[in-house]
Amino acid sequence: MxxxxxxxxxxxxxxxxxxxxxxxxxxxxxxxxxxxxxxxxxxxxxxxxxxxxxxxxxxxxxxxxxxxxxxxxxxxxxxxxxxxxxxxxxxxxxxxxxxxxxxxxxxxxxxxxxxxxxxxxxxxxxxxxxxxLFCLMHTFTGHAMSREARALYEDGVIGELRTVVVEYPQDWLVDALEKETEETKTWRSIPALSGRGAAIGDIGSHMENWVHYVTGLGIHSVLANLEALGSGTMLDNNFQVITKFENGASGFFWGSQVAVGYDNAFKVMLLGEKGSLEFWQENNNYLVLRLRDQPMQVLSRGSAYSRPESLKYLRTPKGHPEGLTEAFANIYSAFADAIRDRRDGTVKPEQEYGYPTLAMGVAGVRFFNACVDSQEAGNAWVEL
Ligand SMILES: NC(=O)c1ccc[n+]([C@@H]2O[C@H](COP(=O)([O-])OP(=O)(O)OC[C@H]3O[C@@H](n4cnc5c(N)ncnc54)[C@H](O)[C@@H]3O)[C@@H](O)[C@H]2O)c1
Structure with a gap:
């Protein structure tokens, strides 16, 4: 039944x-x-x-x-x-x-x-x-201002992507990854449990996914430098990746799980032909829009000018910050809509619901494996 x-x-x-x-x-x-x-x-x-x-x-x-x-x-x-x-x-x-x-x-x-x-x-x-149906829990896509960024990009507000800079420093794994020993290491340092990369799979996948989710652009090729800083770690805990996207745009990703003093500072600068967008997850109720010859604009979640795609998930009035739990909840909410529609006989493509899909997950896995291939090939360019 x-x-x-x-x-x-x-x-x-x-x-x-x-x-x-x-x-x-x-x-x-x-x-x-x-x-x-x-x-x-x-x-x-x-x-x-x-x-x-x-x-x-x-x-x-x-x-x-x-x-x-x-x-x-x-x-x-x-x-x-x-x-x-x-x-x-x-x-x-x-x-x-x-x-x-x-x-x-x-x-x-x-x-x-x-x-x-x-x-x-x-x-x-x-x-x-x-x-x-399949929903991938890439949390940062659930923030209202990620949805706002996606709608703005789709409307051509900043034009086609030319280059992107993504940084993701955090320090919560300094002890786990940098000072670990064979006895203390966790699943994140064991390739059979974590994958061929540690930080590149763990947080690099978030970076690739956010840009993919907002712009719709997949990565064509990567040149990666993966490092294991400190004496203990078995897999990478710090990385730099240069990327080429399907449309020819370039990118630079830096991620670290041993960046002392940084909490969870995921930040993206999307630079298009006409302007740029900046999203910072630690201040995720805002989005910075820069357009040519105009003053910098700081867009607030839940404003009169907000796009329906972000207003749909409004839970608190603007100025009352939402955060990680709401981001997860927004993703689940879209997924629950898809499940109920499917049950009721409505068939829509999964990407229309706005949660990260299985196809995006495959792109993410190709991305971090290509980064490891690039490192193993002496920091060579590798196609995905
Ligand atoms: N979306 C995000 O922002 C985010 C944040 C942190 C972790 N993650 C992801 O969540 C996953 C779990 O990470 P974590 O940090 O919570 O790990 P964790 O080690 O803290 O917890 C893992 C949990 O899984 C259980 N478990 C382990 N093996 C199991 C098995 N075979 N069957 C059933 N349960 C099993 C453990 O008992 C534990 O409760 C990872 O894939 C990680 O990449 C995502």
């Missing part, structure tokens, strides 16, 4: 006790109020998973030992989940997503999509065959 209620049912894979994103996801879904948590594999350790499930009020009979078991048993239930939220370390995204997509259960998955382009292409094939 299909769930005909407006309130969707969801399950989680990952997002348990030590998770940095699990509670953020749940809070975002609580904020929307249109999805109820009813099942989970919150950890690979069943006892821990049961404890988390009990704390979250999930019925014990719907705590499972693995994603495969959850997919099968939930698909067989009359009141089974409408979608699954996957918040595990990177290596498990592929197999878990595939298990649910194969059975027609919609998937919201953390980034990066998976470890290799081949895995990503396989997921696209499965989703196309079963018709299941």
């Amino acid at each position: 299909t769930n005909s209620s407006r309130v969707l049912k969801y399950g989680m894979v990952g997002g348990g006790d030590v998770s940095s994103v699990g509670e953020l996801h749940r809070n975002a879904l609580r904020l929307n109020g249109d999805a109820e948590l009813v099942a989970g594999v919150f950890s690979h350790d069943l006892e821990k998973s049961r404890r988390t499930g009990a704390e979250l009020g999930v019925d014990a009979s719907r705590i499972y030992a693995s994603a495969d078991e959850m997919a099968e048993r939930e698909a067989a239930r009359e009141d089974g989940i409408d979608f699954v939220d996957i918040s595990t370390p990177n290596a498990y995204h592929y197999a878990a997503s595939k298990a649910f997509l194969e059975l027609g259960i919609h998937v919201a998955c953390e980034k990066p999509l998976c470890l290799t382009p081949e895995e990503g292409v396989d997921l696209e094939e499965v989703a196309a065959r079963t018709g299941a």
Whole structure:
């Protein structure tokens, strides 16, 4: 039986006790109020998973030992989940997503999509065959002013992209990545769990995705320098990438997870033929627009001049800041619309809903793997 209620049912894979994103996801879904948590594999350790499930009020009979078991048993239930939220370390995204997509259960998955382009292409094939929807949780695309930037770019306000500068310094992994030892290292430093890159996959994928999401432009080729600063780390924690986009535009990306004193300073400068846009996630209720021979404009979220694409997700009046939880919630809100439409027989292309898609995820995985190829080839240009 299909769930005909407006309130969707969801399950989680990952997002348990030590998770940095699990509670953020749940809070975002609580904020929307249109999805109820009813099942989970919150950890690979069943006892821990049961404890988390009990704390979250999930019925014990719907705590499972693995994603495969959850997919099968939930698909067989009359009141089974409408979608699954996957918040595990990177290596498990592929197999878990595939298990649910194969059975027609919609998937919201953390980034990066998976470890290799081949895995990503396989997921696209499965989703196309079963018709299941896929939402990639690239958080920064959920900020209202990212939506505003996308609408402005699509309207040609700054003209076609000529060059872009993206910087993403943070320092929360100084100890984890720079001072780690074989004993203390986490999944982020283990290629089998993180992917062939650490920072480049973790935050480089956000950088590629935001530019792709706002401009619609994919990257054609990269020249990357990946570094492991400090003595301990096994994989990159600091990188510079020069990019060439499909339309010939250039880009420069710098990311670091050991940039001491920086919190989470994701900033983009999109420079077009007629003007430029600047988005800074730490001040994400504003967007700076510079047009030729005009004074610099600071656009506020929720203003009379705001585009419908950003006003649609207005939760608080302008000047009352929104943040990360609202960004996650905006992405889920669009995904829930797509799920309800699909259930009600309305078929629209997924990109029209405004959440990051599976195809964008594949582009992101190609991007960070090409960066590692470039580094391994002695900082050579590599096509995606
Ligand atoms: N969108 C964002 O802004 C953002 C921010 C941080 C992390 N992430 C992504 O979220 C994912 C998780 O990162 P994190 O920092 O929360 O990791 P974490 O190590 O803090 O938490 C991982 C969680 O997954 C559980 N888990 C591990 N293996 C599992 C398995 N096989 N089955 C079920 N559960 C399992 C762990 O018990 C834990 O609860 C990563 O892919 C990361 O890239 C995204």
